Amino acid sequence: MITVIGLDGGRLGEQATAALQTATCVAGARRHLDAVDVPENARRIPMGGLDPVLDQVMAWDGPVAVLASGDPGFFGVIRALRARGARPRVVPAVSSVATAFARIGLPWDDAVILSAHGRAASGRSAHRALAAALAHPKAAILTAPGSAEPGTFIPELLRAGREVYVAQRLGADDEEVARVEHDVGAGRTWAHPNVLLAVDPRHAVAPSMTWMPGHHGAPDGWALPEGEFSHRESMITKAEVRAFALAHLAPRPGTVVWDVGAGSGSVAIECARFGAYAVAFEKNTGDCARIRRNARAHGVRVEVSEGHAPASLRDRADRPAPDAIFFGGGDDTVIAEALRHHQPERVVAALASVDRVRPVHDLIAASGYGVSGTQIQASRLAPLPNGSLRFAAVNPVTLLWGLRPHAGEGESGRAADGTAGRPARAEGTADHPEQQREREGTT
Secondary structure, X not given: OEEEEEEOOOOOOHHHHHHHHHOOEEEEOHHXXXXXXXXXXXXXXXXXXXXXXXXXXXXXXXXXXXXXXXXOOOOOHXXXXXXXXXXXXXXXXXXXXXXXXXXXXXXXXXXXXXXXOOHHHOOHHHHHHHHHHHXXXXXXXXXXXXOEOHHHHHHHHHHOOOEEEEEEOOOOOOOEEEEEXXXXXXXXXXXXXXXXXXXXXXXXXXXXXXXXXXXXXXXXXXXXXXXXXXXXXXXXXXXXXXHHHHHHHOOOOOOEEEEEOOOOOHHHHHHHHOOOEEEEEEOOHHHHHHHHHHHHHOOOOEEEEEOOOOHHHHOOOOOOOOOEEEEOOOOXXXXXXXXXXXXXXXXXXXXXXXXXXXXXXXHHHHOOOEEEEEEEOOEEEEEOOOOOEEEEEOOOEEEEEEEOOOOOOOOOOOOOOOOOOOOOOOOXXXXXXXXXXXXXXXX
């Protein structure tokens, strides 16, 4: 019999005490072994690498107690034991996430809970956790030693206006829950285990009870009508084009999506509604304000980056890298530099000009993507004066999309050596009338 006992710094209950007293083998982190009364005749197995310890636990002939932090069924050791065929008895304690939110006096039923643990506890795991935390008003991140330390997340979360707390060694004598208000906290050495909390102060408490924690899944509708967005002179991606673009951008929690030449921001906003961290790039000041209003109207968070591409994209070399980029505006220089510097997994370009299809196709292919495309020429039902119906044609748009083959476990959007590359061409702009017409795939 294997009994997994959760520890939260409080006194053990009767079930946990009885299981511990009858155990002939006790495994756990050194701090956990030192925190309980291990029977004198029981074998102590300090938790180092998880696999070797669980090998010994599974092979032990006799009752075993495994000590874990908080609730071992919440991103804990139970999953690993079950994967090995064990059916452990579990005596949980209060989870570290619940305790951390309790320490700062906030409910957590509306929080998204994220784990930065993963293979090598690095790169991709940290990238996904940060993207999801930036896209949601309240998040808890279970950090990991190495490249998923609290300092990995603190600068971006502070830049986004979040209140950031690090709760370390909860339940221990040296417990500390610290609010981090400056980047200096990113360089601090934090004790493990710890939980990082990020809270948008404007939405610290949801206005009403939530029915599902964190992200609420897919929105109740997408490819929204153009009338759902404020836009300038029809500078908006048509609903049919947007639907097809969303299918190939694959927005979801834990991904970063860029909308370049965003216009009304309709693509960025739809991606944010799916839970992605969306960034809208736009050079027109009035359109930037319009994007912010549209995002507020749809209840999502879209970061707006005002400036001329490709310089505005290049300036984000040290920011969360994109998993997908949508090009609704910008010339070939913008596309080339974005792909060279940021190397997203997915790219979608909307082109109103037939002349650009071949060059952009070849440019995406030369950047290492498998390229496909289609022309979307929708005809919408419209009434005639006599009450009959007709089809009203919408201007055709060519969509090209590329998917990069998976090349390893490195952080999304970065080269294998972690570099972002250097610009090889002069800075371009998106001011040409043709480029203006192509913003968001319109004419």
